[in-house]
């Protein structure tokens with residue numbers, strides 16, 4: 001298997017230049033100007049990238065695919081999610097393993113792996129959720145780290161379902177520090193949310209527009225502060241997922257200036273959708289219920305500028321697909337029963353390109369950094385992933401910045417029945433996407449091999 005990508009403008013987190021890239025088998029082996037195809041082995045696949053960008057494959061460090069949650073299951077499987085990811089230029093996924101508090105951690109890890117292995121067309125790895133941490137199960141987390149999962153996930157939210165007691169949170173973060181494992185965290189104060197939800201429902205405020213008021217910015221900022229206090233005491237490296245608002249970003253940055261090893265992720269819905277979407281009539285707002293909730297529009301500039309300043313490390317999705325009909329409507333009578341999530345796995349990169357880069361909010365290198373390279377660095381995948389270097393995996397995106405279209409559910413591979421960005425203008429598209437040297441997407445269509453994706457073993461690096 002050999003592949004030559006000719007004449008593209010190679011854009012990485014640090015570089016911007018024009019050259020040819022030659023991939024042999026699964027790896028980038030040459031990057032030079034003017035590689036002569038005549039000198040290459042017969043059968044070499046040649047892609048003309050003139051006038052196009054060539055990016056390292058994008059990484060989504062926060063997705064849910066197999067997900068039992070709020071009495072139902074997320075709608076995608078690895079086949080649909082892989083196709084959607086690849087069509088949008090994403091070649092590596094990091095999925096959250098989210099067992100229930102009664103489940104055995106190792107059994108959950110094996111279950112999640114078994115869902116991915118036969119169907120993944122992207123490479124993948126996991127963050128291991130710690131939703132229980134009593135003495136009897138602690139050894140299992142060491143085994144999971146030894147098996148190549150070098151990051152944990154903890155929930156400060158979802159009282160009674162997923163959140164840890166402070167005693168167990170402290171102990172889990174202590175183990176993470178000992179093992180050199182980074183802890184990703186959903187930061188919202190679970191008890192405050194619980195009390196606010198009860199009060200709203202008791203007052204007859206049951207529609208999706210009340211989801212936001214049940215978890216205001218102060219609740220998120222408090223969660224960030226709490227996590228960072230433990231990180232400060234223990235030295236654990238922490239990564240705050242889906243940071244949605246100015247107040248939470250400020251708490252994280254304040255902790256960073258105290259010396260806490262904290263990184264910030266934000267997710268694409270929070271950059272582009274504001275709280276008015278969750279207030280749409282006829283229960284339409286349910287499509288836009290996620291946690292933390294969509295915020296006041298003023299927060300969006302903070303997020304874009306945070307990425308531009310590289311204070312926010314990553315733009316992920318928190319892809320959690322639930323159908324409007326039959327799933328979101330489980331919460332018709334109470335917003336607390338609406339399954340949370342705004343699916344965006346296919347749209348993320350094109351949205352960042354359209355509304356970040358071409359709108360003048362971000363440079364191309366900041367886009368690559370936030371959508372690929374930082375995730376690789378933080379989660380032990382660099383420079384195998386997130387880079388265009390000799391020796392890196394040949395995960396490449398030949399990107400056509402001149403493409404014009406619209407976002408639409410009918411173009412989506414995800415199994416949901418709506419698109420949160422329906423009808424929005426779109427500028428740019430992945431023309432060719434490769435995973436370890438094999439073409440998986442052409443002109444936005446999946447043409448690859450289901451099951452080709454590999455589990456990426458990661459070493460602790462923190």
Ligand SMILES: [Zn+2]
Pocket residue numbers: 062063064096318320
């Ligand atoms: Zn999530």
